[in-house]
Amino acid sequence: MKAIILLTLLLSGCLDDYRTTDSLCNDNPNLCQPLNLNDGQCRIQRTNLIWQRYDTLQTPTDEHKFKELKATKEYQFCLEYAARIEPIELKQRKTKRIQALYHSYDNIKRLTQELESSKNPHIIYYRWSQGDKIAKQQFIALEGDKKLEHPELQLALAGYYVNKNKNKTLKILHHSLSLYQEKDYININILHSLSTLYYQQHNMAAAYVWAAIATEQQPNNTVKKITINNQFNLTHNERQQLDITAMKISAALKSGQYSHTEISDPSQ
Numbered sequence: 001m002k003a004i005i006l007l008t009l010l011l012s013g014c015l016d017d018y019r020t021t022d023s024l025c026n027d028n029p030n031l032c033q034p035l036n037l038n039d040g041q042c043r044i045q046r047t048n049l050i051w052q053r054y055d056t057l058q059t060p061t062d063e064h065k066f067k068e069l070k071a072t073k074e075y076q077f078c079l080e081y082a083a084r085i086e087p088i089e090l091k092q093r094k095t096k097r098i099q100a101l102y103h104s105y106d107n108i109k110r111l112t113q114e115l116e117s118s119k120n121p122h123i124i125y126y127r128w129s130q131g132d133k134i135a136k137q138q139f140i141a142l143e144g145d146k147k148l149e150h151p152e153l154q155l156a157l158a159g160y161y162v163n164k165n166k167n168k169t170l171k172i173l174h175h176s177l178s179l180y181q182e183k184d185y186i187n188i189n190i191l192h193s194l195s196t197l198y199y200q201q202h203n204m205a206a207a208y209v210w211a212a213i214a215t216e217q218q219p220n221n222t223v224k225k226i227t228i229n230n231q232f233n234l235t236h237n238e239r240q241q242l243d244i245t246a247m248k249i250s251a252a253l254k255s256g257q258y259s260h261t262e263i264s265d266p267s268q
Helices: 002-017 021-027 043-058 062-082 092-114 121-129 133-140 151-161 166-178 188-200 204-217 222-228 236-254
Strands: none
Touching: 021 043, 043 062, 062 092, 062 121, 121 133, 121 151, 133 151, 151 166, 151 188, 166 188, 188 204, 204 236
């Protein structure tokens, strides 16, 4: 019993040490010193990066490295703007920002190289999005694999087929929606893509429904609802019928119960 109590106290003490970023940096200076510490610019991005670096240090998996890479890119984006700001006082702050910016470039290069052999499909897709042609082929080769059973990855797959096979693209987009769980945040790009593709196929009923669902997902959508009413050659009664369909689909999406839904033309 005494041993258990002692272990609990030791663990508690370790956690207490890192309740603040300052305490983390004091014990792990390599995580923090190259950054623009004590600078009001990029504070949030810098803090997020420091803690993610610590997580990677503790558990150096591809997943943690990928999170660190994304956190570094967010920090770099902020620094690129901040480095152009001329401080009113303490001119060395600008120099420190520029040094931190170069440090971020080096780390992005290092992490990218370390992730080149990763089998994680999210990382493979990221590499493809950065212009890696080998990663593109690796990603497409995963089609049909359970590893790609994720809405964002299905959206990426749909993007590959959009100019090759519109019907297959629609099928993939519908499947991506079926992968969402209850109360998940739904990527509105999927909804907009469905509306656009149906519009291109002159299926105004389906295009209207998916535009309405996309609008419903967005904040302050009252004006947008009025706008979409003027985009489709539908009567008031037809829109009313389709609004009911849109509400049913929205409810299914929110409850994580969506399945591929064919939308009938209300004029027939």
